[in-house]
Amino acid sequence: MEIKKIKLAYRIVIDSSSTFLWDKYVFEDTFKEYQMQSQQFNSEENPKNTFRELVAENEKAEKLHFLTGIAASGYVDQLKGSFHRVTDVLGNHYFPFINYQLDIINTDSTDLSKHKIGITFYSPLLTYFGIVEGSYLVSKNTEETNEFETIMFPVQKNLAICFLQNK
Numbered sequence: 001m002e003i004k005k006i007k008l009a010y011r012i013v014i015d016s017s018s019t020f021l022w023d024k025y026v027f028e029d030t031f032k033e034y035q036m037q038s039q040q041f042n043s044e045e046n047p048k049n050t051f052r053e054l055v056a057e058n059e060k061a062e063k064l065h066f067l068t069g070i071a072a073s074g075y076v077d078q079l080k081g082s083f084h085r086v087t088d089v090l091g092n093h094y095f096p097f098i099n100y101q102l103d104i105i106n107t108d109s110t111d112l113s114k115h116k117i118g119i120t121f122y123s124p125l126l127t128y129f130g131i132v133e134g135s136y137l138v139s140k141n142t143e144e145t146n147e148f149e150t151i152m153f154p155v156q157k158n159l160a161i162c163f164l165q166n167k
Contacts, residue, residue: 005142006128007163008153010086010095013105015116020085026072031115033071034107037064050114051107069102072119076100083121086159089135089152095159096140097121122162131155 014023014030034051041054041061048054054061079097086095100121108114126138127148135152136159153159 003167004128005125005163005165005167006136006138006161007125008095008123008136008138009120009160009162010083010097010123011118011120011158012085013116013118015105016113022075022078026075026119027115027117028112029071029075030068030102030117031107031112034064034068034104034115035109037067038109049108049110051104065101065103068104068117069100072100072102076119086153086156089154093151095121095153096123098124125163125165128161128164136161 012023014027016027018024018027038051038054038061041058041064042048043057046057048057051061051064054064081097082094083097084094087093100119103118103120105116105118106114107116124140125142126140127142129137129139129148129150131137132152135154137150137152139148139150141148
């Protein structure tokens with residue numbers, strides 16, 4: 001069997017309709033951060049309210065993805081490297097992640113209800129054995145060995161292989 005290494009990515013979208021408490025805190029704090037940070041990219045003569053308008057006017061405003069994401073870092077740290085909304089097929093293991101990336105889907109500095117962000121969580125390197133019964137069969141052990149403790153994450157919306165390394 002050819003053993004490959006992969007990284008998985010799981011993406012959530014947070015907007016005004018999000019119901020998880022964690023999402024609501026991230027939603028509110030990233031909106032406030034966007035309002036503050038966007039001022040440095042906006043012109044006083046011709047201010048833009050929406051993120052897309054601002055980026056069209058000033059390409060340096062792309063930095064707002066990162067700058068706004070800083071407001072989410074404390075909340076991501078609270079997760080302690082495990083995203084609890086994604087479990088293995090037994091419900092025992094949570095999606096492990098080592099980093100994340102926040103992106104602004106769109107927002108309007110004058111209207112909280114239009115704020116919409118995405119957060120993508122990236123797993124560490126995993127040993128990948130393939131898809132078995134509709135689930136990614138992986139191991140956190142990436143060392144050369146003949147024995148692996150495995151985890152099966154169901155193939156699902158917003159979960160994808162984002163990196164593949166052949167042996």
